[in-house]
């Protein structure tokens with residue numbers, strides 16, 4: 001049974017065009033991909049409960065109970081949490097329309113080779129944007145990191161700051177924000193503003209990566225003792241081991257399976273999972289892996 005509070009397809013369903021999903025060389029609209037996935041899941045026997053929200057879990061021995069907002073109680077032997085993440089946005093006109101068409105949440109390795117010889121912009125002053133800038137610099141002609149603060153030292157690891165400064169292809173614009181996005185079908189340019197001087201200028205680019213952080217909404221996990229990382233993402237599989245030691249309270253004589261949380265039989269997949277890639281193909285792959293682990297759990301415990 002699949003429980004979905006809004007529409008099948010999640011974030012992917014809102015993407016105008018997904019260009020990096022295997023099997024669609026010309027890209028595919030997110031809504032179409034979501035509808036195809038829904039039909040396929042139903043054909044394979046999935047029951048989909050739409051407009052229903054999971055609000056609480058309860059995990060007595062051998063049972064995995066989910067409570068929905070309307071009071072419905074669902075009892076299962078295993079469950080997979082794939083609730084995704086809500087990304088922080090720039091909140092600019094055109095942002096919604098240009099998402100996936102030059103504007104991206106996060107900066108995934110999958111786009112790096114597409115940016116060959118381009119001038120791309122990454123927004124955000126955290127470790128994820130710093131790492132992305134270094135990675136993209138291998139392919140792009142130039143990488144501009146747009147940062148609101150006047151230094152990276154308080155938000156970025158020292159080694160990353162050193163490496164960014166040593167990379168000639170990377171430029172860092174401090175005290176700068178993006179005030180407009182331009183382009184009809186795809187992103188063609190952005191307007192930037194220096195917050196100290198007020199000076200505005202337009203830069204031509206077809207690539208803007210927003211590394212502004214996101215919220216995975218996993219507060220429910222705290223009440224039931226499911227491990228989360230510092231940002232609230234669910235920790236699974238080998239990431240739960242500390243120097244080869246199983247997590248505290250782990251009751252079984254085996255390591256947690258891939259995609260399994262520190263509660264046996266409770267799995268996580270996709271963007272909500274700690275260390276996930278935050279892309280469609282990886283979310284689908286993780287879902288498939290989680291289901292394989294569910295089968296192992298149901299047959300062997």
Ligand SMILES: Cc1cc2nc3c(=O)[nH]c(=O)nc-3n(C[C@H](O)[C@H](O)[C@H](O)COP(=O)(O)OP(=O)(O)OC[C@H]3O[C@@H](n4cnc5c(N)ncnc54)[C@H](O)[C@@H]3O)c2cc1C
Pocket residue numbers: 003004005006007008009010011012013014015016017018019020021052053054055082083084085099100105269270271272277278279280281283
């Ligand atoms: C606009 C946009 C464009 C994108 N373009 C691309 C692209 O071109 N290529 C690419 O690879 N990736 C793209 N991504 C990223 C990709 O869509 C995500 O990585 C992927 O959808 C993650 O899948 P998921 O199932 O983990 O989470 P989501 O897609 O976030 O799905 C989670 C689902 O869980 C539901 N949910 C959450 N909480 C509850 C609850 N309590 N009860 C019931 N249901 C709940 C949500 O309504 C949502 O439908 C894009 C993302 C966005 C937002």
